[in-house]
Amino acid sequence: MPKQTDKKPLDRSIEENARKMKGILDIGPKNFDVGEREIMILGRDCRIYYTNSLVDSTIVVMMMREFMRLSNENEQAENVFQEIKQHLVHYQVEEITTIDDTVDKMLTGRIVLLIDGETTGFDIDLRHYPGRQPAEPDVEKVVRGSKDGFTENIIEDSGLIRRRIRDPHFRCEMMQIGVRSKTDICLCYLKDVANPGLLETLRKELRAICVDGIPMADNALEEFILKQAWNPFPLVRYTGRPDVAAAHIIEGHVVLITDTSPSVMILPTTLFHHLQHAEEYRQITVAGALQRWMRFIAVLGSVFLVPLWLLLVQEHLLPPQLSFIGPNSSHYHIPLLVQILIAEVGIEALRMAAIHTPTSLSTALGLIAAVLIGQIAIEAGIFIPEVILYTSVAAIGGFATPSYDLQLANKVVRIVLILAVGFFHVPGFMLTTTLLIIYLSHVMNLNTPYLWPFIPFNPIGLYNILIRRALPTSVLRPSIVRPLDKSRQPAKSKSK
Numbered sequence: 001m002p003k004q005t006d007k008k009p010l011d012r013s014i015e016e017n018a019r020k021m022k023g024i025l026d027i028g029p030k031n032f033d034v035g036e037r038e039i040m041i042l043g044r045d046c047r048i049y050y051t052n053s054l055v056d057s058t059i060v061v062m063m064m065r066e067f068m069r070l071s072n073e074n075e076q077a078e079n080v081f082q083e084i085k086q087h088l089v090h091y092q093v094e095e096i097t098t099i100d101d102t103v104d105k106m107l108t109g110r111i112v113l114l115i116d117g118e119t120t121g122f123d124i125d126l127r128h129y130p131g132r133q134p135a136e137p138d139v140e141k142v143v144r145g146s147k148d149g150f151t152e153n154i155i156e157d158s159g160l161i162r163r164r165i166r167d168p169h170f171r172c173e174m175m176q177i178g179v180r181s182k183t184d185i186c187l188c189y190l191k192d193v194a195n196p197g198l199l200e201t202l203r204k205e206l207r208a209i210c211v212d213g214i215p216m217a218d219n220a221l222e223e224f225i226l227k228q229a230w231n232p233f234p235l236v237r238y239t240g241r242p243d244v245a246a247a248h249i250i251e252g253h254v255v256l257i258t259d260t261s262p263s264v265m266i267l268p269t270t271l272f273h274h275l276q277h278a279e280e281y282r283q284i285t286v287a288g289a290l291q292r293w294m295r296f297i298a299v300l301g302s303v304f305l306v307p308l309w310l311l312l313v314q315e316h317l318l319p320p321q322l323s324f325i326g327p328n329s330s331h332y333h334i335p336l337l338v339q340i341l342i343a344e345v346g347i348e349a350l351r352m353a354a355i356h357t358p359t360s361l362s363t364a365l366g367l368i369a370a371v372l373i374g375q376i377a378i379e380a381g382i383f384i385p386e387v388i389l390y391t392s393v394a395a396i397g398g399f400a401t402p403s404y405d406l407q408l409a410n411k412v413v414r415i416v417l418i419l420a421v422g423f424f425h426v427p428g429f430m431l432t433t434t435l436l437i438i439y440l441s442h443v444m445n446l447n448t449p450y451l452w453p454f455i456p457f458n459p460i461g462l463y464n465i466l467i468r469r470a471l472p473t474s475v476l477r478p479s480i481v482r483p484l485d486k487s488r489q490p491a492k493s494k495s496k
Contacts, residue, residue, distance in 0.1 A: 007098040014045050014116035020099050021049060034106075041067050042080045045116040049102070054109030056128035063089055063111075063124070081118050088113075092125035104182060129153050134160065137240030137262070139404055145282040149240045154184050154259035160242035161188055165249060169193070175206060177221065181213025184259040185221065188245070193252045195482045201446060202254060202267065217261035225267075226445070232412045234405035235445045237266040237273050244278050252483030268448040270480065271440065272465050274403035275299060280468050288468035295400055302397030303410045307417035309390050310336060311429050314421070326386070333381045337422035343383065343391040344415060452480050 011017050018036070021027065027036050037048040046067075050060065070087050077083040085093070096102055096112065097120050106112045109127030134148040134156065150157045158172045173187040185206070189199060205225045214220035218238070222228070226235045239245055240263045245255045248266045256265040266273070275295060280288040312318050313326045313336060332339075377383045394414065401407040413436060420428035443450035453461030461478060463469075477483045 007100040009098050010096070010102070010114065010119045010121060012117055012119055014047060014114060017099070017102075017114050018047055021047075021102070024099070024103055037064075039064070039067060041071055041084055041115075042074060042077050043071075044080050046084075047114045048111055049106050049114070050111040050126075051106060051109060054129060055111055055126045059090065059126050060111060063126075081115060081120070084113070084115065085122065088122060088124060090124050090126065094123050094125075096121045096123050108182070108184070127155070129155075131156070140239065140241050140244070140278060140402070142279045142282050145278060146241070146243055148242060150242060150245075150257075150262050150264060152260045152262055154186055154257050157242075157257050157264065158186055158188065161246050161249070161255070164242060164246035165190070170249070177206065177209050178211055178213040181215060183214050183217065186257040188249060188255040188257060188264075190249055190252070193250070193477070193483045193485045194254055195252065195484065198254060198268065198446060198481070202256070214258075218256070218258040218263065218265050221256065221258060222265065231443065232409040233271065233440065233443065233450070234274060234403060234409060235269070235443075235450070237269040237403065238263040238405070239266060240264075241278055247281075250488070252477050252481035268446040268481065270445070270448060270452045271406075271450055272453075274406040275401070277402040285468055285470045292466075292468050295402070298397040298400035299406075299410065300397075302394045302401065302407075303414050304417070305397070306340060306390050306394050306414060307421045307429060309386075310340060310418060311421045311426065315425060327384050332384050334383075336384075336387065337418070339383050339387045340391060340418055341415075343387055344411075344418075347391060347395050348411075448480055 008020070011020075021036070025031055025034050027034055033051055033053045035050050035052050037050075039046050039048060048064075066087055066089050067084075070083070074083070094105075096105060102112050102114070102121060102123070105123040109129060110123045110125050112121060112123050114121040129152075131151050131153045134151055136142075136147040137149040140149075148160060150160065162170060162172070167190060169191040171187070171189055171191050173189075175185055175187075176182045177185055187199070187202060187206075202225070206221075209221075209224045211220075211224070222236050228235055237248075245264050245266065249255055253269075254267050256267060258265075275292075277291070277295065280291050282288075283291065309325070318326050327336075334342075378385055378388065398407045398411060401410065417429065417432055420432040422428075424431070441449075441451050441455045449456060452458060453465065458479065460476075461480065464474070464478070472489075475489050476486055477488055479486075
């Protein structure tokens, strides 16, 4: 990545600057969306550079009219630079002194004004990125609550959070990643709450990223920051809801917004952060706690139901009272292990097909799946009904998992457990489960234990996870983020 000292300063000659800009950008037919406009302001030759697909043309026209009015009313001025600066009818104006900054600013959607005889130009923030209106995220819908969601516009995303946190200590720290893409990213946090060590670690990791570009946005950043390697479990919580992001910032977390991504990253997180859902906090306390318990049961079922059923059937461990759980017949053409694996592959294929199927054809896809798997496959002897039942229940438990990344990780664990049970029976199940717990207990996420509050054990944190507490009784912020200000209700804590 080029250093600041390598940047070429602007020349006093506007013609020389124009030649350099044309050489860098190939302004003309080869680069149609990059524009150059020559204009005389107060007798000085000036050039305006812009990217027409990223600027608000209405404000550009207004600014051009102001320049023309200024030139018509004043034939000359003692200080042309200051006169132009005073008549820039926009609230975000910065000075630039190098060719590199001129190009970088222009390609982000700003317009750049260069003046003959001056080694300093102006960049005016007139960005108007193409995008969509905020809408509720598909995977985080709630019955009650806000229906707005993050978009691919980093300016709108930061505004959606700031609307919910009107605190003078709220910070939106902007930087760029990628030598070629120069993607804007933003660190959002509360200055008097977020842990300074966490912030410094994130800044250090982000500045150390040296790559051409991050077209895959936040996922690429996650791979650089956390270096997850082959760990299937998510170390970052993604959310498309501004209220969820704001709630975590108030708790002491840091939110990372990446331009062009409709979701933000919440850091740091534990395993249990991926089991929370906004719906729990949009209902009364009892209903929210009940939903949380049901979700825990569904997630555990998605991981352990099928391996346990296979273990009980293979080892004939079912008591007579529960014999109906096993196969009604001991005669089947394909081994149970193979049937389960085929069903898992089939369900995953259907999920991927549903993603790529147009909405108008999704009903037809569901009918085909129901007929082929639910009826014909059983009648043909490929599956027994119990295999279809338990793999379907496990799939439903996976869909009940709030985090899509955790759902995929649980699917990997389920398949590993199925294989361990199929080949090694009871020892395989016990050993694999034990190794899984030991592995997760050693996972650290930005110096945060992944299984907190189980390991290390924290009774208050565990209570807050198992019970959805009412907000008036939640006085302290979670200790796992090591916040500077531990109290969520300062007035109440002082009165005590």
